[in-house]
Amino acid sequence: MDIKILLLILVPLALAFSIPLVDLINAKLRRFFVLVGILLESYLLIKIITENYTSLIDGDFFLQYHLGGWHPPYGINLVMDSLSLLFVSIVTLSLFLIVIYSIGYVGHHEGKYYVLYFLIAAAAQGVLLTGDMFNLYVFIEMLTITSGALIGFKRSHPASEAAIKYLIYNIIAGLFIFMGVLLIYFNLGTLNMAEISNNFSLLEDGVKLFISSLFITAVLIKMGIFPFLFWLPKSYDTAPSPVTAVLSGVLSKVYLYIFIRLVWTVIGIDTLTAYKLDILILDIALFSSFLGHVFALQSNNVKRLLGYSSIGHIGMILAVIMLNTEAGFYGGILHIISHMFMKAGLFVALGYLLQYTATHHYDDFQGVGIRDTKVFVAFIILTLSMIGMPPLLGFASKWYILMAFLEARSYFGAFIVIFGSLTAVIYYLRYIAKGLEEVKLYKGELRMEIFSRPLISVLYREKIVSFITYSYTAIIIVFGIAFRLLDMPLNMAIKSIFDIEKYIHLVLGG
Amino acid sequence: MFINAVFIILFLLGFYALIVKKNLIKMVIGLNLMEAAVFFWVISFSDIGGEVAIHKLNEAAVNFNDPVPQALTLTGIVIGASTAALLLTLIIELNKFTDTIDRDEIEGLNN
Numbered sequence: 273m274d275i276k277i278l279l280l281i282l283v284p285l286a287l288a289f290s291i292p293l294v295d296l297i298n299a300k301l302r303r304f305f306v307l308v309g310i311l312l313e314s315y316l317l318i319k320i321i322t323e324n325y326t327s328l329i330d331g332d333f334f335l336q337y338h339l340g341g342w343h344p345p346y347g348i349n350l351v352m353d354s355l356s357l358l359f360v361s362i363v364t365l366s367l368f369l370i371v372i373y374s375i376g377y378v379g380h381h382e383g384k385y386y387v388l389y390f391l392i393a394a395a396a397q398g399v400l401l402t403g404d405m406f407n408l409y410v411f412i413e414m415l416t417i418t419s420g421a422l423i424g425f426k427r428s429h430p431a432s433e434a435a436i437k438y439l440i441y442n443i444i445a446g447l448f449i450f451m452g453v454l455l456i457y458f459n460l461g462t463l464n465m466a467e468i469s470n471n472f473s474l475l476e477d478g479v480k481l482f483i484s485s486l487f488i489t490a491v492l493i494k495m496g497i498f499p500f501l502f503w504l505p506k507s508y509d510t511a512p513s514p515v516t517a518v519l520s521g522v523l524s525k526v527y528l529y530i531f532i533r534l535v536w537t538v539i540g541i542d543t544l545t546a547y548k549l550d551i552l553i554l555d556i557a558l559f560s561s562f563l564g565h566v567f568a569l570q571s572n573n574v575k576r577l578l579g580y581s582s583i584g585h586i587g588m589i590l591a592v593i594m595l596n597t598e599a600g601f602y603g604g605i606l607h608i609i610s611h612m613f614m615k616a617g618l619f620v621a622l623g624y625l626l627q628y629t630a631t632h633h634y635d636d637f638q639g640v641g642i643r644d645t646k647v648f649v650a651f652i653i654l655t656l657s658m659i660g661m662p663p664l665l666g667f668a669s670k671w672y673i674l675m676a677f678l679e680a681r682s683y684f685g686a687f688i689v690i691f692g693s694l695t696a697v698i699y700y701l702r703y704i705a706k707g708l709e710e711v712k713l714y715k716g717e718l719r720m721e722i723f724s725r726p727l728i729s730v731l732y733r734e735k736i737v738s739f740i741t742y743s744y745t746a747i748i749i750v751f752g753i754a755f756r757l758l759d760m761p762l763n764m765a766i767k768s769i770f771d772i773e774k775y776i777h778l779v780l781g782g
Numbered sequence: 783m784f785i786n787a788v789f790i791i792l793f794l795l796g797f798y799a800l801i802v803k804k805n806l807i808k809m810v811i812g813l814n815l816m817e818a819a820v821f822f823w824v825i826s827f828s829d830i831g832g833e834v835a836i837h838k839l840n841e842a843a844v845n846f847n848d849p850v851p852q853a854l855t856l857t858g859i860v861i862g863a864s865t866a867a868l869l870l871t872l873i874i875e876l877n878k879f880t881d882t883i884d885r886d887e888i889e890g891l892n893n
Contacts, residue, residue, distance in 0.1 A: 406854055413861045417868060424872050429879035432872050433888060436806070439872070443813055443865050447820060450858055454824050454851060463850075 276316050277337045277350045280360065281398045283313050288390035295383045303375050306386055310371050313393075317364050321357075331764055333357065334778045336403075344403070344779055345464040351403035351779060354764035359400050359529045361761075362609055366521045366616060367393050369740055373620055374514045376736030385425065391418040392518060396526050403779060405453045405463045405538070408530070412449060412494075416442040419523060422515045423507045431510040434503075441493055441503045448490035452483050459483075466779035469538050469772060481547055484539050488553065491534065494527045496583055497590065498560030505571075505579035509632060513623025516575065520582050521616030525608050528589060536769050541596055554594040554682070561587030561688050565695040572634045574626075574703055578618055581658065581699075584692050585611050591688070592673045595680045601766045603672030606758060610665040610748070614657050617744030621651040624737050625707075634706060641707035647738050648707060650745040655700040657748045660693045664752035785826045792819035806873045806883040810866055817862040821855050828852065 287309035294301050320335070327333045335352040338344065352360070371389065378385045395414035402408050420442065424435030457463055459479055460471050472480070496504035508516050535541060544550045564583030571577040589611070593604040622632075624647050629636035641648035657666035670689060677685035751758065768775065792815060799812025828851035835846040873883060880888055 406857070410857060410861070413865070417861075417864055420865075420868055420872075424875065427875055429876065432876040432879070436869060436872050436876065439865065439869050440800070440809070440813065443869075444816075446861070446865075447817060451820055454854065457851065457854070458827065 274320070274335045274337055276320050277335055277352050277401055278339070279316055280313065281350075281394055281401065283309060283316065284390040284393040284397065288387050288394065291383055291386050291390070299383070302383060302386065306371060306375070306390075309390065310368050313364060314368055317361060320352075321361075328354075328357075328764070331767060333764070336779065345462050345467040348407050349403045349464065349779065350401045351465075351775075352401055353775060353778075354761070354768040355529075355532070356400050358605070358761050358765045359525070360397065362612060363396055363400065363522055363526065366612060367396070367518075369743060370514050370517050370521070370616065370620070373517070373623075373737060373740040376733035376740070377514050377623055378512070381425075385422075388418045388422050388425075389518070392422070392522070396522055399526055400529060403465050405456060405465060405468065409446070409449050409453050412530070413446050415523060415526070416446055419515075419519060422518070423511045425512060425515065426510065428510070430506075434507040434510040437503045438507045441500060445490040445493035448486045448493075452486035452490070455479070455483050455486070464779070465533075465538050466776040469540065470776050470780075472538065472540055472543070480539075480543055484535075484543055484549065487534050487539065488531075488549070491527055491531045492553075492556075495524055495531070495586055495590070497587060498556055498563060501560065501564070501583050504583060505567075505576040508579035508582070509573055509575045513619050513626075516578075517616040517619040517623075520578070520619065521612045524582065524586055525612050528586070528593075528608060531590070532593065532769060537772055537775060540772070545596075550594050550596065554591050554685075557587045557591035557594065558685055558688050559587075561585070561591065561692065565692050568699050569695055571699075573632050574622060574634070574637060575619070575632045577699060577703075578615065578622075581696065582611075582615060585615070588673065588685075588688060588692060591682075591685055592676050595676060595682065595685075597676060597680055598766055598770075599672070599676040599679050601769060602762055603669060603674075603676045605762055605765060606672055606755070607669035609758065610657070610669040610751070613744055613747050613751075614654055614666055617654045617741065617748065618651065618658070620737075620744055621647055621654060621741045624734070624741055625651060634703070637703055637706045638709045639707070641704070642710060644738075647741055650741050651707075652704055653745050654748060655696075655704065657752065659696045659700060663749070665748045665755060666752070668752060668755040785823060789819050789823040792816075792822065795819075804885045806876075806885060807870070809885070810869050810873070813869075814862060814866055817858070821858060821862075824851050824855050 287305065291302060291305065294305050321328070324333055324335070331354075333354050337350040339348040339350070341347070374385065374389065392415060395411045395418065398411035399408060399415065402411060416439070420435050420439040423438055424431050453463070456468055459475055460468055462468060462471075475483075493500040508519060511519065535544065541550065544553075561584045564580050564585075564587060568577050568580035568584065571580055585607070589604050589607050592600045592607070594600075625640045625644060626632055626636070628643075629640075641651075653664070657664035660667045660670040670693065674686055674689045677683070677689065796812045796815030796817075796819060799815065800809050801812075803809055803812065828848050830845075830847060832845040832847045835849040876888065877883055882888065
């Protein structure tokens with residue numbers, strides 16, 4: 273019983289609902305409040321890590337909180353094992369960086385923005401920490417509603433379209449999860465993940481297959497894997513830059529966590545291998561990765577291009593995880609971390625670079641590199657990491673993914689990794705070349721473009737924004753050189769994925 | 783059996799409205815119909831013809847309906863209402879720019 277786990281969810285939740293009250297007193301206090309909240313959240317996390325440092329080293333780290341004092345399998349319980357700790361740490365770091373970026377970026381309607389942002393933060397932490405199926409569903413729906421509202425935040429024509437499309441896809445996915453959860457309840461009479469995982473293999477074959485396919489379809493829709501990828505690039509394009517950074521940097525990784533948790537802990541990978549579903553998902557993911565990279569080649573809109581490239585990378589991660597080997601998980605989770613920082617960093621850099629342009633079109637990219645040289649260098653370093661250049665983090669993770677595919681003799685997967693890198697060279701070089709082209713701009717024209725932008729005005733704290741871009745680049749470079757630092761947390765997370773009996777024992781007995 | 787038939791008909795009706803109808807508000811109605819079908823199925827499936835699940839002190843409750851699916855469905859209904867409200871808000875917002883709610887005339891929704 274450690275109340276700090278509950279506070280990890282409650283702090284952003286309380287902050288989200290206290291921001292409108294703070295606005296009533298004095299709107300200038302708002303940013304101070306936001307900073308205090310996110311610092312408190314980081315403090316809680318650091319406190320958890322330092323207090324349990326010895327058990328972390330020994331590899332038996334496990335924390336649990338029973339809401340209302342009900343011992344599982346009855347009440348709702350929050351569980352934190354090594355896998356959730358790793359994800360909570362990287363998600364909190366991302367949210368921390370993006371919230372500071374937002375202070376510099378979001379000009380109008382700041383209050384509403386922070387309410388939605390901290391609701392996303394609370395829901396993401398909740399998804400990562402919960403040990404109860406229905407609670408998981410509620411947090412997933414919270415993510416859907418808040419991120420849908422944030423996608424439509426600009427209130428322009430394309431933003432509303434993208435948000436409607438996003439919501440329709442995601443509501444259907446949520447409905448599938450609801451059906452799956454209730455089918456589990458009717459068949460097993462419990463909602464606790466450990467209890468379900470204990471008894472799931474006793475079910476009839478048809479029921480098992482139906483429940484697993486409901487969950488897997490829902491999570492595939494939410495991650496944007498092949499048959500359901502059409503909502504993703506559009507919503508990445510129209511959302512404001514910090515929101516896109518959250519969508520690609522936090523949400524898609526949280527859904528990957530849900531996938532790992534559901535398939536390995538709750539359903540059990542043996543159920544999937546019995547029906548050969550794992551090979552099906554592997555092939556779908558690889559095909560989706562292929563399609564993502566091909567679509568990215570023909571895209572003339574830089575944010576949409578990054579969305580398609582996200583589809584490619586997430587497909588690759590899903591495929592390497594579905595190999596169900598330790599090497600596969602090592603590469604997959606390392607790539608989750610590196611993609612989280614690379615992609616969010618790219619969107620953050622684009623938010624700075626494209627501040628004067630009306631659209632994100634290829635032609636508008638002309639000359640941005642000459643206008644803001646320093647940030648453009650950071651942008652180039654981040655793209656090099658996406659391609660997989662050696663001293664950067666992207667290289668380390670892609671290398672391990674490639675090794676995992678070769679070890680499992682999945683040569684199509686190895687081909688996709690190389691193919692993704694090669695196409696990435698083509699589509700990023702095009703934009704870098706365009707960015708360095710010289711263009712004559714008059715000051716008057718610039719100002720016209722600034723004031724024609726809807727609602728979210730031009731950056732007025734450029735220093736904060738460029739600083740966050742540099743820190744993303746620094747993370748990529750530092751961890752790229754010293755990626756062995758991530759060795760210990762990754763191995764612990766992998767151990768807790770495979771050791772399901774220990775999870776069940778600790779939740780039900782501890 | 784009857785419950786399953788009603789569930790399937792309602793669900794497919796909602797799905798039909800979502801896929802075929804060109805009017806955005808009708809699409810939202812279709813989504814809600816799908817949700818309503820699932821909720822209906824859950825509630826009627828959990829009804830085993832027993833008593834209300836209120837524990838009385840000197841009686842041993844033998845045969846009562848499980849209250850948990852009802853509580854879960856209540857949460858589901860709240861979530862469904864809020865998503866529908868958000869969707870309708872976005873449709874109003876979109877209508878300000880396009881002056882139509884026909885899916886075919888709004889080009890961005892089709893690609």
